[in-house]
Structures are given as C-alpha cells and as structure tokens.
Amino acid sequence: MSKMIFVNLPVRDLAAAEAFYTALGGTVNPQFSNETSKCMVLSETIYVMILTHARYRDFTSRPIGDAKANSHALIALSAESRDLVDETVARAVAAGGTADPNPVQDHGFMYGRSLEDPDGNVWELFWMDQAKVDG
Structure with missing residues (x-):
C-alpha cells in the first residue's frame, strides 16, 4: 500500500x-464529510481535510494561526503539463483563490x-519535464 497524506x-x-478545493481538482468523500468538515480527495493518496475552526480545535489546543498574515507551509502539488498548471x-x-502570491x-x-x-x-502547482530531469 502506498503512503497517503492527509493535509488538515x-x-x-x-x-x-x-x-x-473542488476547482483545484478535488472531489468530496462523503464518508468522511459532514457539516463541520469535508474530505477533499486530490488523488488516490492525497487528501485535504478542510475543517471549520470549531472542528479543528477538537484536534489541537494551540491557537489557530492566520495564514494570510504568516506563512505556515508551502504545499506543492504536481501537474501533468504546463497548461494544466495555468488551467x-x-x-x-x-x-x-488568489493567483501567484509568490513569483512564477x-x-x-x-x-x-x-495560489x-x-x-x-499557499499551494504551489508545478510541472516538471521528467525526461530532462533524468538527463
């Protein structure tokens, strides 16, 4: 079984x-979704759990940060082509969403x-020519 990632x-x-997250390419998994959270499936191994603040507080006692004011993480997601990145x-x-908060x-x-x-x-979308990387 491949490792899976759940971004909460x-x-x-x-x-x-x-x-x-639907526009990003995700679909809702109703099995793990309700009025306080949605499980957004981006691939067979990548899931984004979007949680209301009240539900998120069930998992941590730390204060919820403001991602608009401070950078917490940059999450990168691959795309199959340059055009798909732009689309x-x-x-x-x-x-x-807001495009290009960081330079292209x-x-x-x-x-x-x-975006x-x-x-x-902030999510980074990228395409890489694997043939050129492999040399």
Whole structure:
C-alpha cells in the first residue's frame, strides 16, 4: 500500500473552501464529510481535510494561526503539463483563490505557479519535464 497524506486545514467558510478545493481538482468523500468538515480527495493518496475552526480545535489546543498574515507551509502539488498548471490556477481563482502570491517559476524544464486558498494557505502547482530531469 502506498503512503497517503492527509493535509488538515482550518477554514473560516466551509462552502468557500469546498469550492476552492473542488476547482483545484478535488472531489468530496462523503464518508468522511459532514457539516463541520469535508474530505477533499486530490488523488488516490492525497487528501485535504478542510475543517471549520470549531472542528479543528477538537484536534489541537494551540491557537489557530492566520495564514494570510504568516506563512505556515508551502504545499506543492504536481501537474501533468504546463497548461494544466495555468488551467488549474484559473479554475481556483474563479472559485475564490488568489493567483501567484509568490513569483512564477519558469526554469524551462520546470514551471510552477502558486495560489492562495480563501484562508490564505499557499499551494504551489508545478510541472516538471521528467525526461530532462533524468538527463
């Protein structure tokens, strides 16, 4: 079995976050979703748990940070092509995200852009020409 990753994020507006992560390419897994959380499936091994602040507090006693004011993490997600990077950013912006809070990266063999979800969490989308990387 492949390792799986579950990214747990506190969100202010569950519906807005769901729209954003759907535009990012996710689908809702109803088995692990309710009125306080949604399990957004990005791939067979990548899941984003978006949790209302009240639900997130069930998992930690630490204060919830403000991702719009402070950087907590940069989460990178691969794409199959340069065009798909741009298309995904456009869909996510239409769903309430902000494009390119960090500079666009274009190194020829690798292309990346970033986007910010409605709560300020930054995702990096990138494409890499594996043939050029492998040499």
